[in-house]
Amino acid sequence: MKELKVDLKDKSYPIYIGSGLLSKKELLLKHIKSKQILIVTNSTVASFYLKDLIQGLEQFNVEVIELPDGEQYKNIEYINQIFDLLLEKKFSRNSTLIALGGGVVGDMGGFAAACYQRGIPFIQIPTTVLAQVDSSVGGKTGVNHALGKNMIGAFYQPQCVLADMDVLDTLDDRQLIAGLAEVIKYGLIRDLPFFEWLEKNIDLLLARDKDALTYIIERSCINKAEVVAEDEYESGIRATLNLGHTFGHAIETGMGYGKYLHGEAVAIGIGYATDLSHRIGRLSSADVDRIIALLKQAQLPVIPPKEMTPTQFIELMTVDKKNVDGNIKLILLDAIGKATLPMCVEDTMLEQTLENYAG
């Protein structure tokens, strides 16, 4: 097992990465300081792993809430259901909430924990590649609104993150691949050697080689932890983690939550950001080619949905947390391994990208 640290002074916490961690209860027990535990999960993940998690927690009063499975349920209505249960069962302030699932469950469980009685301890047990490499680390929690992705939320750090590699065995290929978009993102924004490693080893990942998967989870978590430690509340460098996301979120919202997986929308968004970075003279065409080639090699989509018009993109992109006074701000690339801070571009440049980028 590997143990990494997210260094946030008195809010620091470990990320445990390894096989068989769900059954190593001593790791979890170190972080539970209460009798009451609420496990937030969804119906799919529960059917695979709820039993394994509960086994060995007999000494606690364990309640479980199984949310319906899907991005379309990541909204305030279901957060309310979590509050209902917490209140009905009289959960107190030191109770622990455990989020067992992918990014949707993690974001929702974390947000419920952040709000209930102004904050109760919570633990992330991420069960998708995407959640293990990205969403479970760093304390961004929240839900979608019909008008904008992740628009309601809070920064709230977990007590620990427990990434059990074995749970990835039941994840389907489409989900595994979607998670690789965020992995490639780390290479693009700050880690050229990692990008090069991915170029060489992507087939191993697609073949689910355990060592290769473990490596990308560790390396991604190291990247994320460094960025978060430097800028917990996203006043600067943390925004670079949003590469491709302004376009991607527009696709998720515009096409209806759940149609494109988050990672798929981000991959197409990275395609747009790459095109725009080149168009404004920042990124070389050789780098553009390498980026698109790696996304394709990873079997990620790069072609935009034909249903969405440039006007619709612009409309949706004006609802973004990076925007200032209504101006669209984007993370772009100067080179592979070097992202810009949020920046505005000329409207005509953005329009040209939206009209011409075709994957």
Ligand SMILES: NC(=O)c1ccc[n+]([C@@H]2O[C@H](COP(=O)([O-])OP(=O)(O)OC[C@H]3O[C@@H](n4cnc5c(N)ncnc54)[C@H](O)[C@@H]3O)[C@@H](O)[C@H]2O)c1
């Ligand atoms: N908080 C952050 O910093 C952050 C970062 C990136 C993404 N996100 C959010 O994360 C969400 C996407 O997360 P996701 O890609 O994990 O999606 P997800 O949570 O919807 O999980 C994907 C699918 O896999 C299933 N699943 C989960 N674990 C499984 C397992 N071990 N075996 C079989 N099936 C399993 C789920 O039930 C679901 O159907 C988005 O809402 C996105 O906005 C948040």
Ligand SMILES: [Zn+2]
């Ligand atoms: Zn993301």
